[in-house]
Amino acid sequence: MITDAHPAPRDHDTGFFGDLPRTDYGVVVGNCQAESVRLVLDSDELPLVRVPPVYLLDAAATRRLHEVVAGAAALIAQPVKDDYHGLPLGTRQLAASLPPSGRAVTFPIVRFTGLHPFQAALHVPGVEETPPLVAYHDVRTLALAAGAPVRERLDPDGVRAEAAASLAELRRREETLDVAASDLFAEPRFDLVRTVNHPGNEVILALGDRILRALGRDGVARDPGRPLLNAVHAPREDWVIDAWGLDAHAVPDWTVDGRRVDPAEVRDAHLAWYLEHPQFVRGAVDRLRPTLERWRR
Incomplete structure (x- = not known):
């Protein structure tokens, strides 16, 4: 939604x-x-x-x-x-x-958490503001603000469970749509997503081709020659890389408009924001209950 x-x-x-x-x-x-x-x-x-x-x-x-x-x-x-x-x-x-x-x-609203299982993008009714620095939420920081801290990382089974839950929800939403995207994440790679809700060019181009076919039109989607949805990149954590066996380097920082942002800076700013917005914390914890349960196991 x-x-x-x-x-x-x-x-x-x-x-x-x-x-x-x-x-x-x-x-x-x-x-x-x-x-x-x-x-x-x-x-x-x-x-x-x-x-x-x-x-x-x-x-x-x-x-x-x-x-x-x-x-x-x-x-x-x-x-x-x-x-x-x-x-x-x-x-x-x-x-x-x-x-x-x-x-x-x-066509679907694409969200995939398998490469950033610590990240959530959500809105709580009644709270229109977004937190500073990045408009995403780290479930570990959110759980800490709620007084119920969780682990700092998931084991490989936990990473795969989060990915499976994410794809199951995407497939559920696709049931009534003309074009699907869930199969594009069968082999997770960081080229596919920059954040949980910002897919990379590869996914956008595949969606474009499928849309043209659904319209009954010839041709293919055309790469614009630049990265799309490129303003924000979430950290690439080493335990996620290990879980998927990826040939990739860990990137601990956020990248926001080309600038590196220390995750500790984001964490501290968000904790302060959560303290000022307890209604958001309550609503987000309720919305993310299944995810937080996976992080507590």
């Missing part, structure tokens, strides 16, 4: 909803992953209109989105529940605005 909350941008400030192409065009709707999918699929044969991620849309932008979809040949969408944020942004609601000749294809 897309749950990030941010203020909506003004169209003219961000380049969203530009002049519509005169030929057939498509629209890609979802979270930040959707923009990466748009980048690898945009072509002369199917130009794709740039729209904001759904968590940035206000009422005016939502009306504009429906107007754009009403003239589209294709709607390529991640699953969004009806009346998301009190607006008609649900995938089914948007698809209803397509013209009779339009095609809708759905």
Whole structure:
């Protein structure tokens, strides 16, 4: 579920909803992953209109989105529940605005924790702020803030159990979608993900190819020649590398906008933030109960 909350941008400030192409065009709707999918699929044969991620849309932008979809040949969408944020942004609601000749294809919100089993990306209702430095949560730090500390690392069986749980949830969500991604993680590698919810180019390109096939269109997704979703890289911990037998080097630091950030700095900043946001700690611990149980075993 897309749950990030941010203020909506003004169209003219961000380049969203530009002049519509005169030929057939498509629209890609979802979270930040959707923009990466748009980048690898945009072509002369199917130009794709740039729209904001759904968590940035206000009422005016939502009306504009429906107007754009009403003239589209294709709607390529991640699953969004009806009346998301009190607006008609649900995938089914948007698809209803397509013209009779339009095609809708759905693809998953990709999350995989098998390479970063200590990391969580989540939102707790009533807490709109995000923690400083990185907008991700380390379950070890969160458990410490909740007064129930867990281990510092998982054994190989624990890493695989976390990966299996992550893929089981992804497969469950894929059951009602047109395109799947879970099989792409059969052999985990760091090239596949930068954080738990930021897949690398390899995954985005594979999704793009599958979307084209689902639309019944020729061609392949095109690599933009630069890393996508590249602003934040989570640490690569040695015990995760050992669990998967990877030919990779441990990277203990976060990388944020090209700058190395010490995980101890993140930990201290997040502990202070949790102290100021006890409601978040309670809600997050409840949401992450199965994960925390695996960390306590």
